[in-house]
Amino acid sequence: xxxxxxxxxxxxxxxxxxxxxxxxxxxxxxxxxxxxxxxxxxxxxxxxxxxxxxxxxxxxxxxxxxxxxxxxxxxxxxxxxxxxxxxxxxxxxxxxxxxxxxxxxxxxxxxxxxxxxxxxxxxxxxxxxxxxxxxxxxxxxxxxxxxxxxxxxxxx
Amino acid sequence: xxxxxxxxxxxxxxxxxxxxxxxxxxxxxxxxxxxxxxxxxxxxxxxxxxxxxxxxxxxxxxxxxxxxxxxxxxxxxxxxxxxxxxxxxxxxxxxxxxxxxxxxxxxxxxxxxxxxxxxxxxxxxxxxxxxxxxxxxxxxxxxxxxxxxxxxxxxxxxxxxxxxxxxxxxxxxxxxxxxxxxxxxxxxxxxxxxxxxxxxxxxxxxxxxxxxxxxxxxxxxxxxxxxxxxxxxxxxxxxxxxxxxxxxxxxxxxxxxxxxxxxxxxxxxxxxxxxxxxxxxxxx
Numbered sequence: 001x002x003x004x005x006x007x008x009x010x011x012x013x014x015x016x017x018x019x020x021x022x023x024x025x026x027x028x029x030x031x032x033x034x035x036x037x038x039x040x041x042x043x044x045x046x047x048x049x050x051x052x053x054x055x056x057x058x059x060x061x062x063x064x065x066x067x068x069x070x071x072x073x074x075x076x077x078x079x080x081x082x083x084x085x086x087x088x089x090x091x092x093x094x095x096x097x098x099x100x101x102x103x104x105x106x107x108x109x110x111x112x113x114x115x116x117x118x119x120x121x122x123x124x125x126x127x128x129x130x131x132x133x134x135x136x137x138x139x140x141x142x143x144x145x146x147x148x149x150x151x152x153x154x155x156x
Numbered sequence: 157x158x159x160x161x162x163x164x165x166x167x168x169x170x171x172x173x174x175x176x177x178x179x180x181x182x183x184x185x186x187x188x189x190x191x192x193x194x195x196x197x198x199x200x201x202x203x204x205x206x207x208x209x210x211x212x213x214x215x216x217x218x219x220x221x222x223x224x225x226x227x228x229x230x231x232x233x234x235x236x237x238x239x240x241x242x243x244x245x246x247x248x249x250x251x252x253x254x255x256x257x258x259x260x261x262x263x264x265x266x267x268x269x270x271x272x273x274x275x276x277x278x279x280x281x282x283x284x285x286x287x288x289x290x291x292x293x294x295x296x297x298x299x300x301x302x303x304x305x306x307x308x309x310x311x312x313x314x315x316x317x318x319x320x321x322x323x324x325x326x327x328x329x330x331x332x333x334x335x336x337x338x339x340x341x342x343x344x345x346x347x348x349x350x351x352x353x354x355x356x357x358x359x360x361x362x363x364x365x366x367x368x369x370x371x372x373x374x375x376x377x378x379x380x381x382x383x384x385x386x387x388x389x390x391x392x393x394x395x396x397x398x399x400x401x402x403x404x405x406x407x408x409x410x411x412x413x414x415x416x417x418x419x420x421x422x423x424x425x426x427x428x429x430x431x432x433x434x435x436x437x438x439x440x
Contacts, residue, residue, distance in 0.1 A: 002310075002311060002312070003194075003311065003312060003315065004193075004194050004195070004196040004197070004198070004312060005194060005195050005196060005197050006173075006196070006197055006198040006201055006202060006310065006312035006313070006316075007312040007315055007316050007319070008316075009197060009202050009316075010201070010202065010205060010307075010312055010313050010316030010317070011316040011319055011320055013202075013205065013206050013209060013316075014263075014267075014316055014317055014320045015320055017209045017212075017213060017263050017267060018256075018259060018260050018263045018320070020213055020217075021213065021216070021259040021260075021262055021263045022255060022256055022259035022260070024213075024217055024220065025213060025216045025217055025220050025259065025262070026239075026258055026259035026262060028220040028221070028223050029216070029219060029220045029223055029235065029236065029239045030239060030243060030258070031223075032223035032224065032225050032228075032232075032236075033236055033239060033240060033243075035225040036225045036226075036228075039225060039226075
């Protein structure tokens with residue numbers, strides 16, 4: 001064999017290379033790989049979580065939509081009922097008002113009639129008296145014969 | 157300059173490292189270093205391996221500086237693929253906690269792969285280029301310019317890696333089990349007995365067996381890589397010497413070699429992890 005000083009040189013070179021590799025090459029590269037693996041793991045976990053969250057959110061949204069629809073339907077229902085009630089009430093009120101107005105009219109007519117009647121009665125009495133005066137050709141003392149007149153008025 | 161070179165000389169030329177050594181008269185090269193003994197430096201091995209190592213660290217460091225935890229660009233994806241591949245293998249095999257094992261495995265895998273990859277550059281290309289540069293720039297005979305471009309075909313390279321790993325094995329053993337535990341592991345296994353005297357007799361056997369099994373690990377690590385790549389390189393050189401017929405052969409061998417270079421890098425990395433895992437497990 002041909003062993004010589006080259007051996008020593010190569011041994012030193014070898015040890016230096018290993019030291020350099022251990023100090024400046026391996027840790028950053030391996031660190032980068034491991035950090036990336038960690039990142040990928042986290043990313044996958046996050047995407048899993050997001051998928052679950054999405055499914056959950058969709059479920060929730062569907063439920064909420066259903067609820068909203070039901071609520072809307074019930075609101076519409078209530079509104080319809082309310083409307084009917086208002087119409088009915090208005091109709092009732094109008095009827096009552098009508099009755100009232102009619103009754104008032106009736107009463108007014110009645111009073112007017114009575115008043116006219118009374119007036120007529122007095123007029124007729126006066127006419128009767130005037131007629132009688134003409135017939136008797138003498139004046140009847142109104143005060144004296146008021147009882148007769150009153151009777152006459154009552155009879156009319 | 158003799159134009160006629162024999163095949164064996166050609167192969168010999170390809171399998172010789174560019175050497176450098178210090179002599180009394182200053183730095184000397186190649187043939188002048190033939191008897192310089194241990195203090196010879198293979199400058200081609202050193203230059204290519206350190207160059208490739210720096211390239212590896214530069215590319216990965218660039219990726220590390222730009223690394224984002226968000227969406228990575230394609231360059232970062234590519235680097236992260238390598239990181240994850242190595243990280244997976246480490247975490248499957250090494251069950252303790254260690255900041256060192258994974259970067260160590262990454263360095264070994266990528267560095268060894270890059271050095272092995274040099275084997276796929278046509279065998280004559282870089283040596284010829286080096287010869288040309290030597291001839292024109294340094295005014296040398298191109299046959300005296302040696303260039304072995306695959307660092308892992310140099311036993312010094314693979315042995316250095318294995319020794320580095322071996323040192324870490326010992327270090328981990330002692331750190332995790334303590335010196336006592338380490339010595340106990342070497343002496344009280346595989347044979348042990350409740351009887352004290354019998355145990356004392358068994359200790360040398362255990363020590364022998366365990367030491368052999370311990371020492372065999374760096375040997376097998378370094379020789380496996382060296383052997384595979386050296387043989388592969390040799391076959392490339394042989395194929396390169398057979399004229400036009402080399403084209404299909406070269407292609408086939410290169411395709412097969414793509415598997416070998418990745419596999420050898422992977423095996424070296426895995427065995428390193430396994431050995432360190434054994435060294436730091438305390439379940440004897």
